[in-house]
Amino acid sequence: MNIQTTLQSILIASVINLSIVAQIHAQEWTLTPQTYVGFNVKSMGFSIVKGKFEQVQSGMSFDPARPQNASAQFVLYVNSLSLSKPSLENMILGEDLFYAEKYPTATFNSHEFISLGNNHYSIKGDLSLRGVTQQVVLDTFLNPNSTNPQLMDVEAKTVVKRSDFGMKKAFGGIGEKVNIEISGQWQRK
Template identity: 60%
Template sequence: MITAIAFAGIGQVFAESWILTPKSDVGFEIKSMGLSVVKAKFNQVQSMMQFDSKAPQNASTHFVMDVDSLSFSKPSLKNMILGEDLFYAAKYKTATFKSTQFKDLGNGKYNILGQLTLRGVTNPVTFATTLKPSASNANLMDIQSSAMINRSDFGMRKGIGGVGEKVNIQLTGQWKAK
């Protein structure tokens, strides 16, 4: 769901371009049968971010994730999750997120508002995000970000195979300056 991140707004001179490092994880968690948690990771993600800590109001990000690249903590659920009732990966090859606003909450915390597209359905989503300079490398920025969505808001069938309605989308890792 992560492809490119485009910078919009004034102050481009001060903007810095960033890409996710290969060790970063973009994925989600969902409860199955109300008890166990199924974790999934997008193994093919394209991402970019324009971000300058002095002008976060001008920041932007864009992600494109390859749905077929998903790996699961419970591989037996792969066919069901990628099937027509949920992701419908045969028809919808990517999931995307494009930011519309970075709200600076102070102390490296941001609400990143944007548009999430799954199964061809686009809805507004807000990611609670922490961005901190890496203590070990000035060209890296640590990130933790998450948002909770209802999968039925994106055309995924409710009550299928005990898979829960609430999905916690997560990004953990590092941005690297380009």
């Protein structure tokens, strides 16, 4: 074996070892059932409707020392929406908005975590609603829980336009902008 081959072997072994170490330190997380994953729509400064997804599949691989390797995924079941104004359920789940019969789920898949310092992250990813995928950025805080190391507190939010996802534009005084929020805790798997 010559020196170049030996150095290449050492380099390859080091890269493999670093990859294994990075995987060992990343923790797998899922949102607790109590976590709020939902939205609110405002018009003229007043909140007119809030919705919470009661069924959410979630996963996050996260190591605070290596946020660039993190990832998060959500599947939101549209028919599980609990609304602050149940009288609007048919309209919200209908063809003009979520069109739940044709599109029973909404998804989010991250592709970049950017650390902003002090447990603050910008999480870029793709949100898919009604068969339309748009890039969004979740402004997120991931704080270690002070009483339970198996939990991590989460606060995340973003704003989207309904029409960007093929939903009917503002009607009946309902605003175009939708505030999407996650508030609760990740639990270590």
